[in-house]
Amino acid sequence: MMIDYIIVGYGIAGLSFAFKLIKEKKDFVIIDTPETNSTFQSGAVLNPTILKRYTISWKGSDFLKFAKKFYVEFENEYNVKVFDKIVIHRYFSRKQEQNDWIVASGLKPLENYLDHQVINEYNDPILLKNGYGIVKNTAKIYPKLLLDTFKFNLTKNNFINKKFDYKKLEIFKQYVKYGNFKSKKIVFCEGVGIKNNIFFNYLPIESLKGEYLLIKSPKLSSKYILKSSIYIIPLEKKVFWVGSTFDFNDKSQKKTKKGYNFLLSKLNSFISVPFEVIDHEIGFRPVVKDRRPILGRHPKYENLILYNGLGTRGLMLAPLLSKWLYEYTSDNKEFYKEISINRYKDLYKN
């Protein structure tokens, strides 16, 4: 039997694309091993602002708006809570930043996100005393619950828990064949696993390692996210996600003492209440030099499609990207050149 799509990789890219396929009544199978799953490790904040440079990410408002709609739709579909609106308290490292904040908060489109007021009263147990501002209209996702729920609701035939073997893919003009599956198209969403993809590993997608801690701290508020040079994100039962590091050079799967000490020292100079470190984890973000995702058809094989490079904001980007990718693969609708695979066509050697 011919199906419409094989999806390789079940992170937010694979999940949101499959969700779109269900809506469009298309057949698909997902093939995944969760070895390098970035979505699962994510801080999962939906925030389009780049606070270091007081700007917003490319089409950030469009991505955020669509993502919020998507996660609410997901919640309604599966009767589960995977999304919370939550503001970020951005603590300044220097008093001078207060002026920068006030100026930026009056500019479009940042005014939609940066509350104009700078606050100098501290109700929270915070050591930094240079004031803070509130980033509004932001949200967070519960990625594990999201992934588990969607998978649970798929049929057995929709999900194969196996490593995809690229050498076993047979490519024909109108379809591809993989084991017993014949499919019109195959979409590769392997995150940093792309390095093993013999068809697309010419692309400049790198892994950016991030270490983070899970801490328990009964005296910290769970009502908002705290941010200085690190994020402190409330999960449940007074557990907080604290991260993260950014390391392009270290490709090892190991947690490092250096990462642990870095996060601990940042935490100790940020909050003044006791906490217990209950876990130390790592993840790898699939990043592209120009900080844009890469989507599109293989230069030689039309039915091989790439969906990768979601970088540091994949949870926010994927819902709208999946819609665009679907329209591209089903109706040949072109998308923005900024995210098209064509921008790297010169790197492809036949």
Ligand SMILES: Cc1cc2nc3c(=O)[nH]c(=O)nc-3n(C[C@H](O)[C@H](O)[C@H](O)COP(=O)(O)OP(=O)(O)OC[C@H]3O[C@@H](n4cnc5c(N)ncnc54)[C@H](O)[C@@H]3O)c2cc1C
């Ligand atoms: C520490 C950290 C913090 C982050 N914080 C945020 C945040 O706050 N907000 C935000 O929006 N984003 C955040 N991100 C980024 C976000 O997590 C990623 O952009 C996103 O998860 C990438 O999703 P993906 O679906 O492309 O890849 P992944 O989630 O990595 O999924 C790819 C899947 O494919 C599988 N796979 C790979 N190769 C094969 C193969 N050959 N066969 C079968 N399966 C295979 C992998 O094991 C994995 O399960 C963070 C990332 C990290 C690491």
